Amino acid sequence: MERLEYEITEELTGSRIDKALATLQPDWSRTQIQQWVKEEHIKVNNSVVKQNYKVKTDDQVTVEQPAMEEYDVEAENLNLEIVYEDQDVLVVNKPVGMVVHPSAGHVSGTLVNGLMYQVTDLSGINGIMRPGIVHRIDKDTSGLLMVAKNDKAHVSLVNQLVAKSVNRVYTALVHGHIPHDNGTIDAPIGRDKRDRQRMAVVDEGKNAVTHFKVLERFGAYTLVECRLETGRTHQIRVHMKYIGYPLVGDPKYGQRKTIDFGGQVLHAGTIGFDHPTTDEYMEFTAPLPENFQQLLNELRS
Known part of the structure; x- marks a missing residue:
């Protein structure tokens, strides 16, 4: 059992307990969090809460995370x-x-x-x-x-x-000729209903906003700068595909015919x-x- 503690900030106030914790810990699903609430592994201000509890600013949330399979994590000289x-x-x-x-x-x-x-x-x-x-x-x-x-x-x-105060700017190479110099993609992202290993723009997804600016055009390709307002899983890859300009080399969201790059052409x-x-x-x-x-x-x- 691992004990984790969180303090609720103003930005999360009014969110359900499962949504707030899923925001703070993206690796946890809301379903898993709801189960932990039901099993009383989660307390707010040292008290058990119900699954529909809405958090307040400065709430102290304690999670007694049940033991999960762990691996021996060894230090390795990787010359980072x-x-x-x-x-x-x-x-x-x-x-x-x-x-x-x-x-x-x-x-x-x-x-x-x-x-x-x-x-x-x-x-x-x-x-x-x-x-x-x-x-x-x-x-x-x-x-x-x-x-x-x-x-x-x-x-x-x-x-x-x-x-959303962290400045995160990426450079990406995408398929297609983007005619306008800049734009904003505001489309919610969640699990793809047809493939749970992929993300997609879905109505019930989490709020996701990406701002992009064209840096250079190469005929069939466009080099863009993407600034994240939110940080959803695969956000840039999903959003650029959504507007018709998938990332070059992307094995999950890209075109079948693409440049063999060993993965998506994307740099933070x-x-x-x-x-x-x-x-x-x-x-x-x-x-x-x-x-x-x-x-x-x-x-x-």
Whole structure:
């Protein structure tokens, strides 16, 4: 049994307990949370609540998470590129092909394995499988992630994500010629009813907003900058497909005929947030990976 504690912020006030916790912990399904409420594994202000309880600002939520199958997470020297680090946070540039945290089928070679080798302290809120991890990017997406080194920093960074104040900017190559220079995609995202392994734009999905700007056009392809207002699973990949411009190389949401890139051509190049202790705004950038830049050079020529 693992004990996790959360403080409800103003942005979550009025949400049902299951929705609020699913926002704070995207790995948990609302169905699972509802079951934990029913089994009294979840308390608010030290009291048992019903499944329809709506959270209030400053509510203290305690989750006694039932034991799940765990793996021995070993520290591995993966030569991670840490672009910034202090006593509270670090920013790491994740390479293409690396899973963020261990799970069934991925018990080694993950970002967490590498962090455990290179970093002395990591927050413990997410348990032994995801120490320090406050958000993720897909295995085949490269780029920047912020990591918490203690629980206070972890809570601060999660609250900033919930408040939509973290600046996350991606570069993507998509199929098609986008005629307009910029736009906003405001469409809810949830599980695809026909394939539970995929996400899709669905009426009952969670609010999702992506802002995009055209950087360069290559005839049949367009290079775009995408800024996330929300952080839903596969958000950019789903949204760009939804408006008819799927990501190049995307094996899950892309076209059958595409450039063989080994995965979607997507890079998390900029991240900005307020430091958990000093409140100073900090922003970091990472250049495009070599194979991404090489592909662009080939399209230009």
